[in-house]
Amino acid sequence: MPGPTPDAPPPARPTLEAVAARAGVSRATASRVVNGGAGVRQPLVDQVRKAVEELGYIPNHAARTLVTRRNGAVAVVIDEPEARIFSDPFFSQHIRGISRELNAHDAQLVLLLVEGRGDFERVSRYLAGGHVDGVLAFSLHTDDELPSVIRRFGVPAVYGGRPGRPGAGAGLAVPFVDCDNRGGAREAVRHLVSLGRRHIAHIAGPRDQTSALDRIDGYTDILPDAGPALVAEGDFTVEGGARAMAELLERRPGLDAVFAANDLMASGALRVLRERGRRVPEDVALVGFDDMESIAEATDPPLTTVRQDVVGMGRLMVRLLMERLNDKGAGPESVITPTELVHRASA
Numbered sequence: 346m347p348g349p350t351p352d353a354p355p356p357a358r359p360t361l362e363a364v365a366a367r368a369g370v371s372r373a374t375a376s377r378v379v380n381g382g383a384g385v386r387q388p389l390v391d392q393v394r395k396a397v398e399e400l401g402y403i404p405n406h407a408a409r410t411l412v413t414r415r416n417g418a419v420a421v422v423i424d425e426p427e428a429r430i431f432s433d434p435f436f437s438q439h440i441r442g443i444s445r446e447l448n449a450h451d452a453q454l455v456l457l458l459v460e461g462r463g464d465f466e467r468v469s470r471y472l473a474g475g476h477v478d479g480v481l482a483f484s485l486h487t488d489d490e491l492p493s494v495i496r497r498f499g500v501p502a503v504y505g506g507r508p509g510r511p512g513a514g515a516g517l518a519v520p521f522v523d524c525d526n527r528g529g530a531r532e533a534v535r536h537l538v539s540l541g542r543r544h545i546a547h548i549a550g551p552r553d554q555t556s557a558l559d560r561i562d563g564y565t566d567i568l569p570d571a572g573p574a575l576v577a578e579g580d581f582t583v584e585g586g587a588r589a590m591a592e593l594l595e596r597r598p599g600l601d602a603v604f605a606a607n608d609l610m611a612s613g614a615l616r617v618l619r620e621r622g623r624r625v626p627e628d629v630a631l632v633g634f635d636d637m638e639s640i641a642e643a644t645d646p647p648l649t650t651v652r653q654d655v656v657g658m659g660r661l662m663v664r665l666l667m668e669r670l671n672d673k674g675a676g677p678e679s680v681i682t683p684t685e686l687v688h689r690a691s692a
Contacts, residue, residue: 359400367396418453419666420500422468422482424489426460429582433609434637435655436484439505442659443481450667452478465490472498479666481505486553492519501669503662507555520669521679522661524653526556529684530563533604533632533651536686538567542602542630546575548589548614550606557581560606560634575600579610586610590617601629602692608633608640608650615644615691630692646690653684 365375370389377385378393379402385393396402421443423430430436440456447454455477457468472480472495480495483505492508496519504521537545547564550557565571577592579585586605590613593600605611611633615625623629625646633641636652661680668678 359402361402363400364393364396364402367400368392417451418455418477419447419663420455420457420468420472420477420480422457422459422480422491422495423484424459424482424486424491425484427458430458433581434639435607435635438637438655439483439659442656443663444659445656446660446663450663459491465494469494469498472500478670479503481662481666482508483662484554486551487555488553501666503666503669505658505662520665522658522665522682523556523679524658524682525684526559527563527566529634529651529653529686530560530604530606531566532684532686533634534564534567536649537602537604537630537632537692540602540626540630540692544575544597544600545571545602545604546577546593546597546600547571548586548593548603548605548610549576549578550581550610552578557606564604579606579613581607581609583609583613583616586613587617588613590614594621594623602631603629604632604634606634608635608637608648611648611650611691612640612644615648626690626692632686632692636687641687641689644691649689649692650687651684652687654682658682 361375361379362372364379365372368375368389370393374385374389375393375396378390379397421440423436425436440454444454457471459465459468468491477500480500480502482491482495482502485491485504485506485508489508492504495502502519504519506523507521508519534545545568547561549561552558552561561576564576574596575593577589579589586609589610590603593603594617603611603614605614611631615631618625618629618631625631631648633648633650634653635655636650641648641650661682665678665680
C-alpha cells in the first residue's frame, strides 16, 4: 500500500527580478519604485506597481529602509500606569485614531508605556537606537522628562496636549494637538449657571497635567469668586471622582451643581450623590468632560458632557508628524480643536 503523498512545497515568493521582468524595466528601476525612491518617470512607476499587484510581490523591509532612510514605524509613548491606560476609554479612542491614520500612511505603531524611572531609561535606549521614524507622546505631566529625552535624540515628535505650561517646567517649543480645554470648561459651567445653579463645585484633574489646569481656569473664568472649598482634586479615575465628590459634600453640603473634569470622575461623583440621597439633576446638576459614549450614555441619568474629538485628535497628531518627516525644515506647529457641550439628562 503506498505511503502518504508528501506535502507539495509552498510556491516560491515573487522576486524583485520577476517584478522587473513583468514591468519591462531594470531591477534598479523596479527597486526604486517598490522601495519609495525618487527619479522614476510616472509611466514606469505605473508599470512596476501593476507588476507588483499582479505577482503579489511583498517588498523587503530592510531594502526599503536603505532607500528611504525610514523604518516605517512610529512610537506612541504614554506616561501613565498600565492599569489606567487599559481601563480609561480615552486612551483606546486616542490610540484608535492614531492607528487608523498610521495605517493610511503604511506605518506601524509601536506602543511604549512609561510608569517609572526605569521605563524612561528603556524608552531612551529604544529611541537612541533609531528604531522609529518619529514619536507621538501624550498624557504628559508638567515635570515630564519625555520631551527632553525625545529632543536629545533628535527624533521628530508631536504631542497630545501641551508638554508643559509657562513656569511649570518644560516650556519647549514643540508641535502639539489639544482640544480647547479652557473654552469647553467655560461652556460647561456657563450651562450650569444658566440652569439657575448658584453653588457650583468642580472636581479637577491632577494639577500636574495641563488639561486639568486649563479646565480649572475655565471654571474660574465663569466663577471667579467660587473659592477653594468648591474645588476638589481627583485623578481622572472613577474612584478619584468618588473621593472628590465625598470631600465636596462634607465641605459644602448645600452645593447644587458639579462640573467634573472628565466623564470617569463624573460617573464616580454620580455614584456618591446617589448613595447620599441626592437626586441628579433635581438636587445636583452634573456635567462631565470628554463625551466617552461608553460612559456618558451608560450612566443613570445619561451624562451631559463636553465633547472633544479624541479619535480625530489622534489622526491629526499623525498628520502633523508625517508633515515634519516629509519636510525636514518644518518648524513647530500646533492645532487646538473645538469642543462642544452635549446635552443629556444629568444637567
